Amino acid sequence: MTPAPARLGTRRSTMATTQSQAVADAITERTGVPVELMLITSFGDVTKAHLTQLGGTGVFVNALRDELLGGGIEFAVHSLKDLPTSPAEGLTLVAITERDDPRDALCARDGLKFADLPAGARVGTGSPRRVAQLAALRPDLDYVPIRGNAETRLGKIASGDVDAVVLAHAGLARVGRLDDVTEVFEPEQMLPAPGQGALAVECRTADAAGDLAYLAVVDHAETRAEVTAERIVLAELEAGCAAPVGAFAECRDGRLRLRAAVVAPDGGQAVRREGAVRIGDFRDAPEAAVHLGRELAREMIAQGADRIVAGAASAGRDD
Structure with a gap:
């Protein structure tokens, strides 16, 4: 007898449903449990305000969490970079899937690379983090805020509204638009x-060790260690997911290496740090990742990173 389908909550966008379906398929393949997608509209999907005005944190996930807590769905799949770093009462991240390419990608008219864009070219992005780091590289370009799904943003190049857009490589891969990429930023x-390229599977805490314990089959220990370190930096800086904070951790040769940066919105001021810790066993990796992230964040705060974050938040509220 086939078990009843598990109810997976997802946002309605093509990217969200595509990545949720991939997780659903992996769960079914490994456990035999069928999964049904339940489409949910979040506030972030319908508002026309920019993320800097909204504060960014939680605007894409709160509706899913409400459905979880209300019993309308059994688990949800989120883009991890959209999740607030503070834990949600009654909910648990039961799995973090193996991360896809975490880098950012440029999609530009006429196949142009970033260095080849003419002075004054309009580059579209809704991310203060991207604007800050790009402005540090090319202050002569015009960075303009844009909203919408990947297809909508890419369409602004064809319409001539912008000369280029910057999007997550992983997202472009999930919607089959890698042919539009003209350069990948290392x-x-x-x-x-923090967390870019990874997906989070969330369920009620009461179910994580019980009826839904099988969801752990899609958890990837190496990715969990990496993104834990990255998100701890964000949490220690008391910054939301729309803050100009970049972080990248990677496990290699028995070590977890973490790099992080906080860059002022105009690119003129930055605090950058990196560190590493040895990991002997991935069962101990989350604890080591937390320690590494905290130490790096404290070093950055000592250099004024918290003041840059606060200044960026204040500027966003003034927009």
Whole structure:
């Protein structure tokens, strides 16, 4: 007898449903449990305000969390970079999937690279983090805020509204638009958002060790260690997911290396730090990742990173 489908909550966008379906398929393949997608509209999907005006944190996830707590769905899939770093009462991140490419990608007219864009070219992005780091590289470009799904943003190039847009490589891959990429930014150029490229599976805490314990089959220990370190930096800086904070951790050769940056909105001031810790066993990795993230964040705060974050938040409220 086939079990009843588990109810997975997802936002309605093409990207959200595509990535949620991929997680659903992986769960079914590994456990035999069928999964049904439940489409939910979040406030972030319908508002026309920019993320800097909204504060960014939680605008894409609160509706899903409300459905979880109300019993309308059994679990939800989020883009991890959209999740607030503070824990949600009654909910648990039961799995973090293996991360896709975490880098940012440029999509520009005429196949142009970032260095080839003419002075004054309009580059569209809704991310203060991207604007700050790009402005540090090319202060001569005009960075303009844009909203909408990947297809809408890419359409602004064809219409001539902008000369280029910057989007997450992983998201472009999920919606089949990698042919539009003209350059991929290495972490040395631009650090991604904490958690970028990873998906989070969230359920009620009461179910995580019981009826829904099987969701842990899609948890990826290496990715969990990496994104834990990145998100701890964000949490220690008391910054939301729309803050100009970049962080990138990677496990390699038994070590967890973490790089982080806080950059002023105009690119003129920055605090950058990096560190590493040895990991002997991935079962101990989350604890080591938390320690590494906290130490790095404290070093950055000592250099004024918290003041840059506060200044950026104040500027966003003034817009």
